[in-house]
Amino acid sequence: MTPLIIDGAAVSTVDAAGTEHAFGHVVVEHGRITAVGPGQAPRPAGPHTWVDGSGCLVTPGLVNTHHHLYQSATRGYAPDAGLFPWLTELYPVWRGLDEEITHAAACAGLARLALTGCTTAADHHYVFPRAGGDPFAAVVGAGRRIGLRLHAVRGSMDRGAAQGGLPPDDLVEGTEEALTATEKAIGDHHDPAAEAMTRVAVGPCSPFSVSAELLRGAAELARHKGVRLHTHLAETADEEAHCLATYGRTPVEHAERLGWLGPDVWLAHTVHLSAAAVKALADSGTGSAHCPTSNGRLGVGVPPVRALLDAGVPVGLGVDGAASNESGSLVEELREALTQARQRGGPGALTTREALWLGTMGGARCLGREGELGSLEPGKLADLAVWRLDGLDHAGIEDPVTALVLGPRPVVRLLLVGGKTVVDDGALRTASVGDLARDLRAAARRLKEA
Structure with a gap:
């Protein structure tokens, strides 16, 4: 690759010092960032690509720490339901999932993420119908x-209705079957390299759909294979009541008992946490994927984000499944996180810079990739977003980070992943958006008819 120079832009590096440049540059070469600084970049003598960044803000690419991409094919269901009734309505629909539908839904969901500034996404796929092929x-x-x-x-x-779980019996796997399939997925797809495009994590779904045996076995498998662990935890008051009635422990106590706290674990939602639970996450280095829009859509509550950050817990942002966040946009979660935190804790509960940190470096920490992603620093992977802020939508907002977090969703002028262009001038360059939309409509129609 020839060097790529983004020049004349505002730059928010999200490094440890919070370095920002009102007029600066970023230089990319061979898939990595080679320079970040104020003013114009020196022009190399040889071939290079120059990007005029005037009127734009450059940030690290956003990191989505929790999603269910298959749910892009089931948006709009149970719009007024809480979590358990919502799942009860959707599980029968998800019986019709197969690998073709899952691929169409995942492509559409990832395209939406790219168009809203995301360069890294964690997807949690836990539904495996018997005749569905290989949706993973x-x-x-x-x-x-x-x-x-x-x-x-x-x-x-592995806990269907017959075992007291929420999912239908024909949508769950046997405990050993699940562990064997998970080990195979790691062998088939996990890449441990620093520049990896695909990594695999181990993720039994939740305490109300997974046995203690599967949770314990999954933790042992993940650590044996050197991969990370992820699950839903402490999402609703109903979940806490279930864990207390079934195990005599809160969700966090249950997770800790089964080996599910540690620096290789990040948990989705963590809404209902006591002070002791926050301390347990902090002491163990466990991360939290905060999903504000989905939490609001399902009415599950607002997590103690300020307390988690103050305790040193790695906190990132998640879109969650498109069936509980029909927008599927990651940049909008910056504002949602900020407003919900302030509704819970007042105007000082979260700043605009902290909201951007959650969507970048906080997410990288959750995924164990803070040495590679999450900030604009020489040597890091060239995963970055260039946001256009020079139009009517953001006119008069002098601070570009405030414009990004609190203003309307801006156009992505350029999105690079490892230095490769994924979005250019608001358009996806890796696939036809028209084809993706057509395939998603067909997938959603097939599920509805089934």
Whole structure:
């Protein structure tokens, strides 16, 4: 690759010092950032690509720490339901999932993420109908097609209705079956390299759909294979009541008992946390994927983000499944996180810079990639977003970070993943948006008819 120079832009590096340049540059070469600084970049003598960044803000690419991409094919269901009734309505629909539908949904969901500034996405896939083929491989293939970094979480459920769980019995796996399939997914798809485009994590779904045996076995498998762990935890008051009635422990106490706290774990939602639970996450280095829009859509509550940050817990942002966040946009989660935190804790509960940190470096920490992603620093992977802020939508907002976080969703002028262009001037360059929309409509129609 020839050097690529983004010049004359505002730059928010999100490094440890919070370095920003009102008029600066970023230089990319061979898939990595080679220079970041104020003023114009020196022009190399040889061939290079020059990008006029005037009127733009450059940030690290956003990192999505929790998603269910297959749900892009089931948007709009149960719009007024809480989590358990919502799941009860959707599980029968998800019986019709197969790898073709999953691939179409995942491609559309990843395209939406790219168009809203995301360069890395963690997808938690836990629904495996018996006649559905290999939907996990379909998600991995979607990541390659759209060109985003993918942390593919091989989920599982082994507690159906007959065992007191929420999902139908025909949507769960046997405990050993799930562990064997998860180990195979790691062998087939996980890349441990620093510049990896695909990594695999281990992710039994939740305490109300997974046995203690599967949770314990999954933790042992992940650590044996050297991969990360992810699950839903402490999302609703109903979940806490279930764990207390079934195990005599809160969700966090249950997770800790089964080996599910540690620096290799990040948990989705963590809404209902006591002070002791916050301390347990902090002491163990466990991360939290905060999903503000989905939490609001399902009415599950607002997590103690300020307390988590103050305790040193790695906190990132997640879109969550498109069936509980129909927008599917990651940049909008910056504002949602800020407003919800302030509704809970007042105007000082979260700043605009902290909101951007959650969507970048906080997410990188959750995924164990803070040495590679999450900030604009020489040597890091060239995953970055260039946001256009020079139009009517942002006119008069002098501070570019405030414009990004609190203003309307800006056009992505340029999105690079490893230095490769994924979005250019607001248009996806790796796939036809028209084709993706057509395939998603067909997939959603097939599920509805089934």
